[in-house]
């Protein structure tokens with residue numbers, strides 16, 4: 200059942216995820232009815248504690264789930280070029296595995312690009328990085344060998360690699376982590392995708408390189424009209440670079456809304472707790488996963504709200520029945536029975552190490 204009662208925003212969607220369920224380890228429900236849309240050129244941040252289902256959600260949209268994990272429900276739709284009818288990548292309830300390899304090849308790398316945390320593992324160690332980019336360009340953009348070479352050097356320049364002709368002939372082991380991530384970004388955007396998914400793409404890099412890569416993503420976004428799904432543990436990154444933020448908890452989206460509004464007045468107690476944790480000490484440079492208590496076991500079936508036992512605002516009815524993702528004013532959504540009461544209201548402090 201769709202939870203998108205009304206359009207999230209006015210932009211035509213490049214990606215719509217509707218009621219996505221993903222199971223791991225032969226049936227454990229790790230992602231639950233995840234529903235969101237990303238508009239053309241929009242930057243959306245995806246945050247949440249470790250294990251909340253961020254990567255499984257991204258990988259579902261790329262058709263690259265790990266072995267043993269599968270889409271067990273929902274629908275993922277890719278938008279088409281302006282004015283065209285959207286393509287339905289999956290029928291309602293269909294599993295991603297039903298999407299043929301050929302169909303995925305037409306989407307992955309061409310309409311949706313991706314960069315992950317460990318660039319080295321996505322590159323072939325025995326081929327030069329130039330060869331890997333030209334292969335993508337020849338297959339994905341149907342360029343000749345000479346055209347692909349010229350375009351590859353342009354792309355390496357565009358992603359800020361100095362001496363791109365030299366880099367072209369180098370092997371992955373000859374490049375630093377930051378350079379490899381730039382190569383991966385060049386490959387990811389080489390066929391002008393509508394959406395780039397960056398799953399903790401800067402987490403393993405030092406702070407200076409991290410800032411440069413984020414700046415690069417913003418520049419590519421402006422130049423190519425690229426939409427961005429940015430998974431991060433850093434709320435400062437979300438504040439700086441995302442129009443909208445999605446907050447995941449224990450497999451579910453618990454909050455969604457424009458970044459400035461959500462960060463200024465969170466509607467879900469989990470978001471509020473994340474912000475309080477981030478505001479202790481250096482803003483935003485802290486991991487998110489230090490909220491008191493622990494999330495439920497992956498796949499645990501609870502009668503009510505999955506955050507209730509860690510929530511400073513929980514009341515009896517929070518644990519009595521399922522809590523839906525409610526639409527709020529201003530294009531916001533929250534999976535909380537008391538969101539309106541929280542907005543703008545002073546709430547009990549959440550302190551590090553305290554139990555609730």
Ligand SMILES: Nc1ncnc2c1ncn2[C@@H]1O[C@H](COP(=O)(O)OP(=O)(O)OP(=O)(O)O)[C@@H](O)[C@H]1O
Nearest residue numbers: 223224229248249250251252253254255256265497
């Ligand atoms: N290949 C797998 N096999 C079994 N369980 C998995 C697999 N991949 C993920 N899971 C489980 O699914 C849940 C969600 O995982 P996911 O990787 O999406 O989390 P995440 O939000 O990306 O976390 P992190 O911030 O640590 O990257 C976790 O409980 C995880 O243990």
Ligand SMILES: [Mg+2]
Nearest residue numbers: 253254255398
């Ligand atoms: Mg992850």
